Amino acid sequence: MSAGQSLLCLSLTSSTLAENLALARRYQRLVDMVEIRVDFLEQSQWSGIGKFPLECPLPSLCTIRRRCDGGSWIAPEEIRLQLLQTAANSNYSYIDLEADLPERTVSLRLPNQRVIRSSHDPRGTPSNLSLLARGLARNDREIPKIAVTPRGISDLKEIISVAHKMTGPRIIIGMGDYGIPTRLLATRLGNFLTFTSVGRNAAPGQLDPVTMQCLYRFGTFESGFPVFGIIGNPITHSRSPEVHNRGLSSASVPGMYIPFRVDSLAEFLELAPVLGIHGLSVTIPHKETVVPFLARVDSSVKAVEACNTLLWEDGGWTGYNTDVAGFLSPLNRLLSTGYIRRATVVGAGGAARAISWALRGANVDVLIVNRNLRRAQALAANIGADSIALNDVNLPGRVEQFSDLIVQATSVGMKSSAEDSLLKDPIASVPLTGREIVYDVVYTPIDTPLLQRANKAGCMVISGVEMLLAQAFEQFRLFTGIDYPLCESKRLRETFDSSK
Numbered sequence: 001m002s003a004g005q006s007l008l009c010l011s012l013t014s015s016t017l018a019e020n021l022a023l024a025r026r027y028q029r030l031v032d033m034v035e036i037r038v039d040f041l042e043q044s045q046w047s048g049i050g051k052f053p054l055e056c057p058l059p060s061l062c063t064i065r066r067r068c069d070g071g072s073w074i075a076p077e078e079i080r081l082q083l084l085q086t087a088a089n090s091n092y093s094y095i096d097l098e099a100d101l102p103e104r105t106v107s108l109r110l111p112n113q114r115v116i117r118s119s120h121d122p123r124g125t126p127s128n129l130s131l132l133a134r135g136l137a138r139n140d141r142e143i144p145k146i147a148v149t150p151r152g153i154s155d156l157k158e159i160i161s162v163a164h165k166m167t168g169p170r171i172i173i174g175m176g177d178y179g180i181p182t183r184l185l186a187t188r189l190g191n192f193l194t195f196t197s198v199g200r201n202a203a204p205g206q207l208d209p210v211t212m213q214c215l216y217r218f219g220t221f222e223s224g225f226p227v228f229g230i231i232g233n234p235i236t237h238s239r240s241p242e243v244h245n246r247g248l249s250s251a252s253v254p255g256m257y258i259p260f261r262v263d264s265l266a267e268f269l270e271l272a273p274v275l276g277i278h279g280l281s282v283t284i285p286h287k288e289t290v291v292p293f294l295a296r297v298d299s300s301v302k303a304v305e306a307c308n309t310l311l312w313e314d315g316g317w318t319g320y321n322t323d324v325a326g327f328l329s330p331l332n333r334l335l336s337t338g339y340i341r342r343a344t345v346v347g348a349g350g351a352a353r354a355i356s357w358a359l360r361g362a363n364v365d366v367l368i369v370n371r372n373l374r375r376a377q378a379l380a381a382n383i384g385a386d387s388i389a390l391n392d393v394n395l396p397g398r399v400e401q402f403s404d405l406i407v408q409a410t411s412v413g414m415k416s417s418a419e420d421s422l423l424k425d426p427i428a429s430v431p432l433t434g435r436e437i438v439y440d441v442v443y444t445p446i447d448t449p450l451l452q453r454a455n456k457a458g459c460m461v462i463s464g465v466e467m468l469l470a471q472a473f474e475q476f477r478l479f480t481g482i483d484y485p486l487c488e489s490k491r492l493r494e495t496f497d498s499s500k
């Protein structure tokens with residue numbers, strides 16, 4: 001770790017000291033210190049906490065978090081205070097004391113021992129965050145720590161603004177999905193440390209040490225490194241951080257690609273330059289609503305009226321749509337040889353718009369099929385295509401006329417815990433002869449019901465992973481100015497294939 005970097009602290013949440021010690025030893029090369037969470041220990045272990053720092057290979061922090069602060073401690077307060085004093089009498093480097101405890105709750109024994117003076121809100125973000133931060137540390141041996149739960153981007157903005165106003169060592173963390181950037185960008189916030197955990201999370205949003213160090217390369221860069229990311233809502237399911245961080249690492253490009261859960265685009269786009277964001281991927285539901293915020297757009301964004309890539313250039317955002325090139329990538333050879341002349345596109349949403357525009361640009365005649373006929377007709381009129389409703393009795397015959405390529409571009413077939421009923425083939429009424437190329441843009445699961453049927457019929461099939469990776473590689477080129485490393489793209493494809 002270089003000077004000015006935040007420390008990475010492994011929260012140990014096992015129920016025995018022996019298990020915690022084993023974890024500290026296993027991860028000692030990836031983290032700088034450990035936090036022993038006494039509130040997660042079995043009662044029989046409490047008497048051994050004084051010995052823990054003597055055996056632990058890393059500096060230790062002792063924390064006994066109460067239920068009201070998001071922890072698990074339910075035994076009497078006097079026992080908690082006794083255990084905290086035991087920790088202060090032992091070799092712990094840091095003792096965590098909540099804001100409501102008096103200054104001299106414990107007397108410190110070692111000259112370098114410090115108190116982390118903490119304030120938690122597991123439910124939200126208090127409106128007086130700035131005031132709270134100012135009054136937290138009681139003396140020079142105390143490091144203020146605030147851990148709150150942002151409920152949206154405006155809370156995240158406030159947390160970051162408060163962090164930037166604070167001087168001296170501090171810890172200010174947003175818990176949950178909205179707060180993940182405060183953990184990954186701890187150094188940029190001036191945080192003294194950030195937490196990581198394995199197994200049971202000590203707090204919502206913590207990432208494990210391997211992900212922090214090997215994927216995000218936490219603590220590796222000098223200050224001012226470029227930040228990239230993906231904005232969407234929800235966002236934690238996205239595989240883009242895996243794709244982009246692996247590419248950056250393999251190409252030895254400094255930078256971190258972060259998932260940003262975004263509810264308010266306007267507020268996020270104000271925050272982005274403060275965080276030093278150079279480029280962003282855009283996903284559902286922001287691809288269309290982001291367009292009015294852009295200073296410049298390329299021709300595909302103009303035509304498709306949707307944008308999936310932003311670059312911060314000359315004080316404003318430039319928008320690109322790499323879905324177009326990403327979709328075409330596995331088809332380029334087939335299109336250039338004239339093998340595909342007529343195609344069916346199922347869907348009329350954002351993805352279908354980019355796809356049908358790309359196909360029309362390659363001189364392919366297109367039939368748009370959609371549940372909502374009016375939407376299909378509007379898209380067809382826009383790009384010069386035919387249209388038909390998904391439930392039209394004439395659907396099989398019409399598709400047969402446009403069946404060199406059949407593209408499935410609805411969200412049907414996509415795995416979603418909320419709507420497992422959607423795990424089906426949206427064009428089950430259309431027979432497949434084996435002559436068609438069938439391309440499903442859904443990538444979770446990779447082997448969709450439609451692709452399974454197409455495979456059985458002997459069709460050539462293309463999965464949504466092809467488009468996902470190709471559009472991401474195009475984004476990578478825009479973000480970094482270099483091609484995605486070939487060796488990493490091969491490894492990535494293997495990772496995706498093995499998760500089929």
Ligand code: NAP
Nearest residue numbers: 347348349350351352371372409410411414441464467468
């Ligand atoms: P969108 O704008 O919300 O459009 C959704 C489309 O799905 C609409 O055509 C909608 O029809 C249709 N649909 C939804 N539920 C349906 C149902 N129960 N029965 C029939 N049709 C239904 O979404 P999008 O951005 O176009 O994304 C569509 C899919 O493409 C998603 O699964 C997304 O993950 C995937 N995608 C993949 C990639 C990739 O790189 N592989 C890139 C972009 C998108 P109505 O108009 O009738 O509502």
